[in-house]
Amino acid sequence: QPFSFKDWLEQQRSLLGGGSPVSMFGDQFETEVLVFGPGLTETSVQQTDAWIWQMEGSSRVTINQQEFTLxxxxxxxxxEQSQYQWERNQGTVALFVVQNPERKKP
Structure with missing residues (x-):
């Protein structure tokens, strides 16, 4: 069912300040779409490719010891298999997308 992403995001803003991501579609699909606000993702290794879209504010991502400012x-x-850390500043709204075939459910 189509929906307005802008309207959905406005409804989620109060949750984004808590440091935990908000899932757009739950965990029943192969593609995981999360919206992050300010906070820190500790050093982690993603098993599949992940894509970040910095929608508002700024953040710093360190991948295999190389730093990127968004x-x-x-x-x-x-x-995939890259070690990364993601530090999101105040005012950040960022979309994080991962397509993981292991999440696919019949």
């Missing part, structure tokens, strides 16, 4: 409108691909 501003509104920027996007970044984190390739």
């Amino acid at each position: 501003s509104a409108g920027d996007s970044l691909l984190i390739t």
Whole structure:
């Protein structure tokens, strides 16, 4: 069912300040879509490619010891098996998308 992403995002804003991501579609699909506000994703390794779209604010992503600064409108691909840390500043709204075939349910 089509919906307005802008309207959905406005309804979620109060949750984004808590440091936990908000899932757009739950965990029943192969593609995981999360919206993040300010906070820190500790050093982690993604098993599949992940894509970040920095919608508002700014953040810093360190991938395999290389640092990237993201501003509104920027996007970044984190390739599979890469070690990364993601520090999101106040005012951040960022979309995080992962397509993981292991999540696919019949």
